[in-house]
Amino acid sequence: MNRLTGRVALVTGGARGIGEAVVRAFADEGASVMITDVLDEAGRALQEETGTATRFCVADVTSESAWASAVAETERTFGPVSLLVNNAGIVEFGSIEETDPAVFRRVLDINLFGPWLGMRAVAPSMRRAGDGVILNVSSTAGLMGYASLGAYVASKWGLRGLTKAAALDLASDNIRVCSIHPGPISTPMTAGMDDSITVSQPIPRFGTPQEVARMAVFLAADATYSTGSEFVIDGGATTGSMILNSEQD
Numbered sequence: 001m002n003r004l005t006g007r008v009a010l011v012t013g014g015a016r017g018i019g020e021a022v023v024r025a026f027a028d029e030g031a032s033v034m035i036t037d038v039l040d041e042a043g044r045a046l047q048e049e050t051g052t053a054t055r056f057c058v059a060d061v062t063s064e065s066a067w068a069s070a071v072a073e074t075e076r077t078f079g080p081v082s083l084l085v086n087n088a089g090i091v092e093f094g095s096i097e098e099t100d101p102a103v104f105r106r107v108l109d110i111n112l113f114g115p116w117l118g119m120r121a122v123a124p125s126m127r128r129a130g131d132g133v134i135l136n137v138s139s140t141a142g143l144m145g146y147a148s149l150g151a152y153v154a155s156k157w158g159l160r161g162l163t164k165a166a167a168l169d170l171a172s173d174n175i176r177v178c179s180i181h182p183g184p185i186s187t188p189m190t191a192g193m194d195d196s197i198t199v200s201q202p203i204p205r206f207g208t209p210q211e212v213a214r215m216a217v218f219l220a221a222d223a224t225y226s227t228g229s230e231f232v233i234d235g236g237a238t239t240g241s242m243i244l245n246s247e248q249d
């Protein structure tokens with residue numbers, strides 16, 4: 001229960017879904033956590049429920065000034081940031097031709113430019129802390145392609161690559177940077193999707209936000225020999241195809 005005692009974390013998109021589960025898990029492990037999100041009401045409610053170990057501030061990940069304020073407020077409240085979870089993200093569906101250019105840009109802005117701004121903003125704070133861990137929440141869409149998800153796929157592949165560049169840039173400051181690649185997870189983002197998308201997985205169900213949060217705790221606390229690496233949590237979705245086996249039945 002004390003694997004993150006003394007750590008100061010900032011979790012983007014922390015008001016709900018995977019981010020909320022990470023906030024709860026980090027706080028349970030003894031970390032102080034700044035929750036950031038654009039969802040004011042949900043963020044405040046989570047902060048009130050989780051108590052003195054957490055604070056909330058409204059911050060849009062695409063805004064450089066919002067990042068500067070969030071990091072400054074975290075330092076003032078808890079001390080230098082030593083854990084960053086770049087979790088905030090959006091999904092938009094549409095083929096290459098159907099997708100409006102403004103939508104493509106918006107997805108990249110939130111899912112890729114946002115984490116880049118975040119890493120820039122926290123790096124000096126992590127230097128003051130003496131070390132740090134940055135976890136970038138990519139997706140299985142950062143490991144393979146999906147039809148009608150071009151903008152999302154591009155953003156998540158970009159974040160996977162950015163993770164490796166950042167791991168190299170920040171290594172000499174004792175900052176590890178890893179990417180997390182969830183498959184289908186039950187959150188508000190996937191609320192409209194049914195179980196059919198998981199039937200061909202070796203583990204044929206949606207994952208839970210808590211399962212992703214447990215991986216985040218492991219990466220933050222225990223994965224001390226890993227940086228620049230990809231950590232997949234997808235019920236085996238990217239392992240391979242099970243279709244041939246089903247046909248033999």
Ligand SMILES: NC(=O)c1ccc[n+]([C@@H]2O[C@H](COP(=O)([O-])OP(=O)(O)OC[C@H]3O[C@@H](n4cnc5c(N)ncnc54)[C@H](O)[C@@H]3O)[C@@H](O)[C@H]2O)c1
Nearest residue numbers: 013017018038060061087088089139182184185187188189
């Ligand atoms: N749910 C899944 O199946 C799944 C799978 C793979 C990857 N992911 C990734 O996990 C992350 C979390 O997803 P989730 O399923 O919890 O989604 P969600 O929609 O439930 O939560 C995302 C959070 O990000 C916040 N957010 C959106 N835009 C923001 C912005 N500009 N600034 C700050 N906050 C913003 C939202 O308000 C929300 O609280 C995302 O990056 C998503 O792409 C999710």
